[in-house]
Amino acid sequence: MAQARNTITAIKAPELQTSRWLNAPQPLTLASLRGKVVVLHTFQIFCPGCVQVGIPQAQKIHQEFDPDRVAVIGLHTVFEHHSAMGPDALEVFAYEYRLRFPIGIDKYEGEPQGVPMTMRAYQMQGTPTLVLIDKNGYIRLHKFGHISDLTVGFSIGALLSEEAEESSRSTESSETAASGAIDTSAICDTDGCNVK
């Protein structure tokens, strides 16, 4: 079945590391979203595949599903052209495209350069990347590039049907998909922008 592709099972979703949020009264954490299915859409504002396909899909998910059960979160993971995709540019983009869901800005260890911290922790290949996190905080789908609405809808439906665990496993952070250094040169095609 389609949703099985690109799935990394039983890995705890690393906590988001962000420098700023749009459309959110305060910084969001995955820990605070336990009990919901989380749809994490990572993108860059000048990535054609994100703007033309990924972002509209995230908007549809945000519009069609109940925010109390399905949390749509954008994550701006800039790994190229950092100076042109700063917070101000993102703010204009979100305003003009009328994005209403919370959007975090992925953090750097120092100055903006290379691959940001959350993107590295998830070992993402590029943008757009869609990550589905279950009610207990585990990564259940991790897809770089495009993924059909049927498959995303299916996966959300399946994850929502699962029980949330009584005790949060949010302390088991040693399971995270931490990665080492990733080379930062990138290239974009119709599918998305790759970290090479």
Added chain:
Amino acid sequence: MAQARNTITAIKAPELQTSRWLNAPQPLTLASLRGKVVVLHTFQIFCPGCVQVGIPQAQKIHQEFDPDRVAVIGLHTVFEHHSAMGPDALEVFAYEYRLRFPIGIDKYEGEPQGVPMTMRAYQMQGTPTLVLIDKNGYIRLHKFGHISDLTVGFSIGALLSEEAEESSRSTESSETAASGAIDTSAICDTDGCNVK
């Protein structure tokens, strides 16, 4: 949540009443599909909304999901222009559009005229109509017109997560959504063709 619209809950799906099948070695029954989620796509070959949206969606579902768990079934429910939409025309249509899933032809009590029997039993408003039937044979979604891929995918994901019952409830036929006579005049718009 979107999938709640047009849902008729806890109604046993009436058995299909068909005169012929395409793409099936022998006539299919819903009873024989217990344990699977059934996607019943009803259409007419000259209904623009069916040809342009409904049929392509049914094909995508058939391609993306495992046929051992999700059974996609077409049902040709001709309620207008009967002479132009006979079995031979359907066969040509299915061949040219390369439809691979089983397609039943809805049956009439005598000569082809008015609304056919399965369409009446389900009280369908027109074509296209999508019906999702759960593993135990109950109608869980019943939608006339278009429905987004996200919502269909979501509903299939949710229904697949449910348990199948030990004992089939297929005897409880008194619960069927039987209907009386339905007027047969019809009109098509971009959404579909209505029984009025």
Added chain:
Amino acid sequence: MAQARNTITAIKAPELQTSRWLNAPQPLTLASLRGKVVVLHTFQIFCPGCVQVGIPQAQKIHQEFDPDRVAVIGLHTVFEHHSAMGPDALEVFAYEYRLRFPIGIDKYEGEPQGVPMTMRAYQMQGTPTLVLIDKNGYIRLHKFGHISDLTVGFSIGALLSEEAEESSRSTESSETAASGAIDTSAICDTDGCNVK
């Protein structure tokens, strides 16, 4: 430039040979349309490429341009599955798809079989085929399969800018693109249905 592809220049358009017309008070002839640019869209009602791309394009041309200067004409050229695509089926199709432009039915020498007469005279490869005929009755573009709106629009714009000749050349029928027998087996793909 794109419009140059598939062009057969300086060939007089063979007169239409039809058995019946829809959306026309009386049979149309190309001779009667001298002075207008003629957009001849040939199709079959069960050809997916026609229904999904060719027909919508013909409808847009009919809606966007002045009928006194640009004559959109459909031609139903059935070269396969003749019994399923008879006049009654075409009539239902035209009604349900709300086609408003005149549609002729291509004629056979005897019973409907093989490639019809106009289709043979134009040596068409299959459906959909778009033919643009200039104000003086000459074929200026002849394209099997899809052709972009930009190119069709461009070609119409260029042809409309030309002068109509004083004396009609409609007697020069010896120049027609007459062809011999064409094998009738056919196959359809996403682009259209081929005469092989």
Added chain:
Amino acid sequence: MAQARNTITAIKAPELQTSRWLNAPQPLTLASLRGKVVVLHTFQIFCPGCVQVGIPQAQKIHQEFDPDRVAVIGLHTVFEHHSAMGPDALEVFAYEYRLRFPIGIDKYEGEPQGVPMTMRAYQMQGTPTLVLIDKNGYIRLHKFGHISDLTVGFSIGALLSEEAEESSRSTESSETAASGAIDTSAICDTDGCNVK
């Protein structure tokens, strides 16, 4: 006929006033393009209607037509969010969207603010705006928002059929569509971004 809408006839196209060019070895002027049909596509990189419809249309025109006869030119007319849409951001955008046609940056009298000079001279309502300029340098079509490929193609075909004048009229600059001050607040919808 569709192309008649939004047409301003017989107005000399004001010369472009630009601060910089991408994809051009040296600054382009309309004067140097006499004899060609000029397709001037004005846009902003964060205008959804530009990115989703206008830019792809300009790219198709650039790909389908002969650059020796049809000159496609982009003009970045930033009238809002100036700091986020500077030259560096435009360069990244053009690189990631693989734009190959020359793109000028509309000039300001001083610091980037308000409506830039060329946009004012053409009295544009917002972005996207498409302007077609004939071989003699006259504005023949001026359309804010979307315009169909059929109509754009038609207009290019008609303009290409016209003769270029022997003597350039480029001195008749008194005819330009100069405008006074334009208020700079803006709003975007699915069609484009308006200067209000």
